[in-house]
Each structure stands twice: as structure tokens, then as C-alpha cells.
Amino acid sequence: MRAITIDKEYGNLSEMLQNLRITDRPLRELKDNEILVKMEGAPCNPSDIAFLRGMYQIKKDFPAVPGFEGSGIIIGCGKSLDQSALTGKRISCFIQDNDDGTWAEYFIAKADNCLLLRDDFPKNEAPVFFINPFTAYGLFQTALDKGGRTIVLNAAAGQVGGFIRQFAKEAGIKVINIVRRPQHVEKLKQEGETLVLNMRDKNFRQDALKMFNEYQPETGFDAVAGEHTSFLLEIMPRYAEIVVYGGLSGNPLSVDVLKLIFESKRISGFNLGDWIRQTGRQKLEEISDKLQQMFIDGILRTRIQKTITFDEIQQGLYQYLTKMSDGKVIIRAE
């Protein structure tokens, strides 16, 4: 089968792009509980870029096929599964192990990491149904569980931020949005958001302090890490929790212990793989039904800037890297 491969990690972005290859790989035998998928498409997410640059926690043997999610049609199953019921169905799949990736013609998925898609689910959303929507859902659940009334989002113009904002709207929860560009401030205000801060504004710190004092957010969702988290931790009110789900800044956190102790604050990490394991299969399928309906109804929508073929991988990812906030680039496997 044809697949995008890379022979090792490349810290340098342009070297990384130059070393993406299309190669021919053998398909191994299916184990119990595995599903063979003829892929239709897979996105490039920030985690894929981090993996290709060697800056991700998940490591694979090289040469490796990138891609942590995608969608396609089931064409085979391990013997513990119901072959006749599954064959021909469209699924969304996800992987976080040292195994093949989704940027390939065929992909072997663990059944627990697959979700059957309804026939009326928008086909263009299928490759990007797993990582962002479920991450947003799982994160937002943390805020709901705390019974909070206001949340903080950084990287708020991103896709996960957009989904969380939608969940917050439905739940009647206020959102303080933190972005890094003036055009994102404008965009969110046009969408009806009233609480928007630009972290590169010279008044950011004092404006943030004022807004946090007024709205007393109980939970913050942090995709940035580093100094920014330390600042959030400082200005969040007593009992607040910061949930870190990304490290866009590439920096560690420095935490003032007294802030943790005397204000009973908390920092936790979120990743989708662990969340799926903890959620359990039945609940995951219920959530999937609910999220699929929201995409079918047009309440949730992923921004997709371009769909490319394997042959266009280098220029396609270059475009993604230079205009990440324009939306996902989907790699079509046909």
C-alpha cells in the first residue's frame, strides 16, 4: 500500500517537509479487535507536526507513517468482531501508539479507537471527527463537573476553542477568550463574543486581571503552557483549575507553590487517549451520537482550508504551517 513516511525526526521544519516520502509498505495481518480501514482522508493536526519534529511524547519506530486520526471504509475485521455487520461502514479512527499512522491508503485500527459514522454525517467532516471534537467535549466536561459559570480559553481562535465555545453557549456558561492576533479579536467579536483579550496587547495583563476579577472563572483550558500558564494560575480565583491540553509555547511551567497551596488551585493534564479509556465504550458511543448530530445539524463545523493528495504533501503541509488558523489541511487517500 502507498503511505506517507518519514525516516526520522527533523527538528527543522523545512528539512522535515523535504523528507516526507511516498513509499510502498506491506500490510500486516489483523489481530483480534482490529479493523482494516480503506482510508478516505486524514488531517494534519498540530500534534502531527510535533511528532514529525520529534517534539511529541508519542514516539514510533522509523521509518514511520504519521497521522493520529482519519476516516475511511471498513474492509476487514479481526476474528472477534462481526465482519458482516461492519464491512462497508464508514468510521472515524484514532491512534496514539507506536504503530502505523493514518496518512496511508490502508490503516489498521483498534476497535476501541473507532467510531461508526452515520450515513448522513457530513463526509468532509469525517476525517476530523475524532481528535478535536472529543478533546473539546472531554475538556468542557471538566468545567461542567466543577459546576462553574465562567471558563477561560487560550488559543481561543483555534478549532478546539471554537467547539468549546459552542458547548459553553448551549450550557449557558460565559467564556473569556484569549487570542494572539488583532484579526482574531475581530473575528470572535463578530461571532458575538464579548470577552476577548489579545495576549500581545500592551495592556493585556491589567485587562486580564480586571476581567478575571469581574467574572471569576473556575476553569481555564490551556493549549499554550509556559509563562502564559504561570500567569493564568496567578490571576485565576481561589479554587480554580487549569487544564493543560497542549504545549504550543514549547516551554515548561513554573509554578509558585504558595499560589497552589493558599488558593487551593490545581493544574491537570488532559489527553484524549486516557480520556477515552476512562470514559468507557458505552459512554463514548453516546457522546459520539450526540456530537454527530451536532455536525449533521450544522451546530459544530470544522474549518477546512484545503484537501490535498499524497503527491501534494509537501506544499500542502507548507500551506498549513504558514496559515494554521485558516483551518485543517486534509490528506485524501484515494
Next chain:
Amino acid sequence: MRAITIDKEYGNLSEMLQNLRITDRPLRELKDNEILVKMEGAPCNPSDIAFLRGMYQIKKDFPAVPGFEGSGIIIGCGKSLDQSALTGKRISCFIQDNDDGTWAEYFIAKADNCLLLRDDFPKNEAPVFFINPFTAYGLFQTALDKGGRTIVLNAAAGQVGGFIRQFAKEAGIKVINIVRRPQHVEKLKQEGETLVLNMRDKNFRQDALKMFNEYQPETGFDAVAGEHTSFLLEIMPRYAEIVVYGGLSGNPLSVDVLKLIFESKRISGFNLGDWIRQTGRQKLEEISDKLQQMFIDGILRTRIQKTITFDEIQQGLYQYLTKMSDGKVIIRAE
């Protein structure tokens, strides 16, 4: 009334000791829900030393009376309280506000921060009943709530560590003890502890890694902070939580974001004041009954190295500072 006072913070320890004075202070009027206590005794805890050196989160107007806990006899009440039922009773009291302290002849306590002591409660334990036992109880509850089977304690030879060990024994939970001195290793082994690590041993890191791998502790209680916490966070297993309740090292934490995210780990802060507020009065009294019984039965016991008078404050605190692990120094207010 006579009280120990200090005119400002002194970062330097010997300057701090030299500037502790006995002064005469007026007693203000009682507000509703306040209790006037004729003090019998108050301990010096690490938090008192931190306060006197200006290294504590809680600040008071100067000149200030130190002391965050103590015990004595009720001699008056605010008008919302039942004067006749309360007068003459012995109580344990606690304070974390900008207000007078317990190192005084008389102390005005908020009723919510007082606990009535049973007549058979050991009189020598009365001044130290609040901070350490309840901190240990509240911390240990975190581990119970997680349903864990093994906990990690640093500063394990300290008083809070000892209480937690006792709770763990009763609950059938294993404890990995981390200490800083060879004699503490010996002491804990004599007490029957099998899992004891000295963080100053040259093999500490590899021994800790091996022990953590074998016993998979779910919760760590951290009184040290700084680099030590970063190391604990690194070697704790997936889903683990570190609860920081002290900053003995005086250093901030540096947190590797990827450890938080990809291993779904968590760091939280614990302080007694917030815990009391969240626990609620009825539950607090139930816990007080249980803990008092454990002291009466001799299951819990505080190490007390010396009882001093106001006049002995300087040499008494000097002895405490040089031999902190020998036990509490109690300041007798008679």
C-alpha cells in the same frame, strides 16, 4: 494583656529571634460569632517561622502577634452564641487572617475556627490539635477519594507524615516514605515501615524509580516543593496526583507540560483554611470527634520537645529551629 509581638518581618533568623518582644496589648470588643479564649498554650509550627520571616502568604499589620493555633478556656462569647453553654469549656482554635495571634494571654477566635475538646482529651495535645491532625486528615482523604492503594510522603519523619502514616495503616494503604537523614530512615524502619528512601542517598533517584515502578503510588503528599516535586511528578505513574501542602525548599516548581498531558497527571494545593470552609461545620465536628478519640486512645500522638513561658520565647524558638524534628515547642500562656 501580655502577648508576644514582632514589629516587622525579619528574613534573617537571628534578627527575627532578637526582635520578639513581650508587650501589653488592649483587647477589642467581641463581634457576633467570636469567642474570647484565655489561652493555655500555642505551638510554634513551621508556618509561624515562615510568617515571622515574611515568607508566608498570610500577612498581618505590624506590630503583630504570631501564632496560628492554640488552646484555652472560653471566657466570653459574641452575642449570637450561647454564653452559658460555652463558658468554661476547653477549645482548640485556629486562625489564618490578618488579626491577633495565639501567642498571647487572650485570643479572640471565630467560632467556625474553634473545636470543643472533650474533658478526657489529653491536655498536652490540646494546643496542637488543629493544624497538623486536620491537615493530615484532609490530605489523606484525597488519597482515599482516589481509591488508591499506595501513597508517597516526603518530609515523612515530620508530624503530618506520622499522622498520615497512622491513617494509612488503619485503611490498609501502603506508604512510600521519603526522608532526608539516615537517622530518620532508621527511625521509620524501627516503626515497622518497609518502604523508606533517603533523598540525599546517592542512589536515591534509581531506588525511587524502582520502588515507584513496583508499587505504583496514585497520590503523593509534598511538603518540600521545588525540584523535588518536579522529580516526583516525573516518576509517579499515569493518572497520579501530587498534593502540595508546604514549600520547605522555598523554590517554585518547574513542570514538564508533556508529563501532565500525556500521563494525565495533576498537581493541586492544599491548605487547612480552605479545607475547613469546604468541609462544613457538621462534618468538621464529626472528624473532630473521631480524631479526639484517636488521641485519647493513644493511636495518634504529637511529639513535644519542650514547653516554654513567654519569657523563654527566644531560647525556646532557637531550640525549635535547631532541632525541629525533635518535636513541637509549646508556648505556655500562664
